[in-house]
Amino acid sequence: MIPELGTYSTILALCLSLVLSVVPMIGAHTGNKLWVDYARPLAKGVFAFLTLAMLCLGYAFLTDDFSVVYVANGSNTALPWYYKISAIWGGHEGSLLLWVWIQAFWTLAVAIKSRNLPLDIIGRVLAVMGMITSAFLLFILFTSSPFDRFLPNFPMEGGDLNPLLQDFGLIVHPPALYMGYVGLSVAFSFAIAALLSGRLDAAWARWSRPWTNVAWAFLTLGIALGSWWAYYELGWGGWWFWDPVENASLMPWLVATALIHSLAVTEKRGVFKSWTVLLAISAFSLSLLGTFLVRSGVLTSVHAFATDPERGLFILGMLIFVIGGSLLLYAIRAGSVKSESSFALSSRETLLLINNILLTVSCAMVLIGTLYPLVMDSLNLGKISVGPPYFNALFVPLMALMCIFLGLASVSRWKQTPLRLFVQQLWLPGVLALVAAFVSHGLYNSAFEPWVLLGLFLAWWIVFCWLRDFSNRLRQRGVMSGLLRQSRSYYGMLLGHLGVAVLVVGVAMVVLFVEHHDARMGPGDEVQFRNYTFIFDGARHVEGPNYISDMGRIRVLKEGQPYRIMYPEKRVYTARGMVMTEVALDPGLFRDLYVAMGEELDNGAWAIRMQYKPFVRWLWLGALFMTAGGLLAASDPRYRKQAQRDAQAAMPAQASQSS
Amino acid sequence: MNAARKQRLLIVLMILLGASVAVGLTAYALSQNINLFYSPSEIHSGMAPKDTRIRAGGMVVEGSIRRDTNSLKVEFDITDYAQSTTVQYVGILPDLFREGQGIVAQGMLNEEGKLIASEVLAKHDENYMPPEIAEALAKAGKMPGMPAAAKEY
Incomplete structure (x- = not known):
């Protein structure tokens, strides 16, 4: 019933x-x-x-x-x-x-x-x-x-x-991700409504900004939760695989990131209007495309539940209707859109334009890498796969470039920024970042690694540049009143950009300083790396509510002293007879110890995977900062107050329209 | 040309330049990183290149798993029921790796036609067969039993 x-x-x-x-x-x-x-x-x-x-x-x-x-x-x-x-x-x-x-x-x-x-x-x-x-x-x-x-x-x-x-990750990952995916439909609807009414103005950008920020924040959170879940649940210690399903969520994120920045330009300066509309349409279309890729079964992964061609066709039809329809509307209406102001080549507008170009180019290249195998397959040109090296080779330089511009943007001004202002304001942050990068790399006791140095430099560069801007603002009117006078959107922006720096540190450190040791270990065997010793004490049978498990016992010594005992598991879930790896983690702000059991070999020996993962938590911490920044910016009371004024200004126009 | 136009031209040129560099890099990176899939029959007939990263897939032959006794080195055969290929791998196999299961291995063929794998993938569902393998089996005319999708319950 x-x-x-x-x-x-x-x-x-x-x-x-x-x-x-x-x-x-x-x-x-x-x-x-x-x-x-x-x-x-x-x-x-x-x-x-x-x-x-x-x-x-x-x-x-x-x-x-x-x-x-x-x-x-x-x-x-x-x-x-x-x-x-x-x-x-x-x-x-x-x-x-x-x-x-x-x-x-x-x-x-x-x-x-x-x-x-x-x-x-x-x-x-x-x-x-x-x-x-x-x-x-x-x-x-x-x-x-x-x-x-x-x-x-x-x-x-x-x-x-x-x-x-x-797993806990599954309880929270899909709702957060969907809040983001679906939230982009608000930005999309605002764009369509603006196109239909022919009123693409600063007020429109102001209305859709807080919604887009919230959606973007949830999307960030959802992706981070997915990455965290994959890290501890899939049992091999990766946090991003360039899996098509991950790409499906990354693409709307990249475009949404471009969108929140271009909306800012449209609101403040009345330019980039048609571009902003196009981004709003693309962001939602990409989240529909993501749904299509994940749900239609053209991709095979943990996420592909069903392989029913009828379902795929339906979503494909919807996709064509949404993308085609909105682009058609855009083509008809966008021509009449006029910019309300102009800007010089050296200005905040240009820097944000560069941000947008870099983000959309990275999105395009992720899209190509994701769809290329599907296209080849459907044309019967062979089964291929595009590996992570492709994505890394393109994505990493683009994002590094973006970090440079992110720093430059901090002190830039709307309309026009003299080039000497950049030099005058940013030579100090540049030098400080370089010094800080060397010092922090030196403090981290490890072999010299130029790429880590670059990563640290970029992170410090972002931090110091924005500190410069922040201190400029405070100097204008005393520290206390300056702190209070800054808007929530400004603090949100600072927090979000700090998140980028934290994320960059995490990526650079974990990618280049990770240590993997896969070993065959019998009871009593030990493996040593960094200053940790891992001693395998054997495995025993354990029964859970809906699974049976072999639980390993691994004693960890730090510099020869007992540190802790870790219990990785190999579980068999009885209802499906499915084997699962349950990872044992020793999390920390500066490093994780990661122990997982592989397969049972013979004589009580097991294949054991042990990893030392420096700064891995910073990946998700950075994403959390970005999420908090997005939410903080969206909560700025400015939007509500200004919206009231906009509405009053729009009233007479509406009255004349309806009469 | 007035200043505003000049500026616009500069921006357009910048975008064009950026886009063409991006397209060039993308095409290059793609051509370097595409891994083609081969079935054991294709490898047997010499269609697969040596010293290039390829993907090979098939069902793990029953009783073919040979482990080294003091390292994580393991060898096993994969088959499309017409031909089989030996795969050598050092490391931890995925949870769903077992005899009779469809797997995909990524690696290079050596002189003896053995695949030295750097990665072995088994998907996270016991009924699931990777589409490459399903197609390879169908080509070899050896699709066993009913298709995976039909045994849902």
Whole structure:
């Protein structure tokens, strides 16, 4: 009964969102206020019914209702309750429901938080979001309903959640990532609404900026969580594999990063307008492309749940419709967009343009590397794969270049910046960064490594350049009042850029100073590297709630003194008979010790993987800084106050339009 | 040409230059880093190049796994049920590596036609067969049993 209620409320949500995508749009077009006013209650209704659907699915999981196909495939009575809840998005159907629920949540948030927007804009924005919701709901109802039943004979026991996904990382990674992916639809809808209304101005950029920042922050968080999860769950200590599925999330992130910067230029200076619109369209299109790649089964990975061509075709059709339709609209409307000001070649605008070019070029090259094998395959030109060296060779130099410009941008000014200002302001940070790079490399007791030096220099360069800007601002009006006077967006920006520096340190250190030791170890054998000694004491059998395990015991000595005991595991999950590696970690701010068990050899000997990973935590710490920076910037009260003024300014225009 | 136009031209030229450098580098990097896939039959017939990184895949032959007794060196055969290739690997095999399982190995062929693998991949699902292998098996006319997708439950 409950699953049918779930289907029923999904259908009702679809009906409401279909109305939402049509009525306010027509209302905004004809100036019929009553019709536009339908948008907000409809958005609330869609969210309410989808929440009900989510609750129904959650109920089915918690009560082990194996008559529901999706539950029977993805859950098990022995599964702990929290994994039963996260199992809702552990498979294809449920993760789509989560996607569309989050879409409805964003729509609701826009509906509530947009009191100050002109009515015709809000009508169009909500209508476009309604269209996206409708498309996904149609997809769910026609090809992938999580509420389908096994009748009359249903299994007594479920097939269990994929053990890889039985983890805290899976509870949080998909919702965070989807908040980001789907949040980009807000920026997209604002862009489409602006194109439709022909009002591409600073006010439009100001409205969509906080939304884009929040979406970007969640996307950053989601990607970081995915990387962290892969690090400790996949059992070989990598944190980024250039897997097509990872690329699928990186591409929208790169474009969204470009977008938040170009929105800033559009808001402050009224230039780059059509470029910003194009970025907003691309960012959302790429997140749809990501969904297509991951969900259609053209890629094979942990994430590819289903290989059903019908589903792939549906998403492909949607992709073509969204990208084609919005680009067509863009082609028709963008020509009439005029820049409101001009800028000199040496200016903050140019530096941000360079930022945008570097980010979009890196995105394009990730896109080529990801799609090339698919294109070759579909043309029957052979099965190929593009390896990490390709991505590293292109991505790393581009990002290094970007770090240089990121420093330069700190003291640059809008409109025009004399070249001598850069020299005057930044020679000191440059020298300091160089010295700090040598000192910090020297302090870290290891062989000299020029690439590490470069990485450290770039990180320090970013830090010192922005410190310079910060101290300039403080000097203008006393330290205390200067600290208070800076806006939240400014602090958010500082925090985000600091995050980049932290991330760069993490990447440089962990890539170049990592130590791997794979060894065959019998009981009593020891392996020594850095100042640690790893002694294998053998393995014993352990039983968990839904798995049996061989648990190794490894004593770690630091400089000959007992340091700690680590317990890596090799688990067999009984429901699926699947083998899993459970890593033992000794995390630290400056290094992780990473121990994993390989396969059992003979005479109680095991293949053991031991790694020393310097600064690996800094990768995720940097991403957390960026996330916090994005959220802080979005919370700036300036947006709300200014939006009120914009709305008042827009009122007369609207009145004349509707009369 | 007035100043504004000159400036615009400069920007356009800069973008063009950047784009062409990027395209050039991309094409170069792609050509250096593409790993072609070969089935054991193709390797047997000499289609696969030596001293180039390739990918080879097939089912691990039952009873073919030979381990070195005091290191992590391991050798096993992979087959498309028409021909088989020996793979040599030093290191830890993935969790889902076992006899009868489809795997993909990445590495170089040596003079004896043995694949010296730097990486062995087995996907994270026991029913799953890498599409390259499925196709290679189909080509060799040896697709065993029903396709993986059909045994969902």
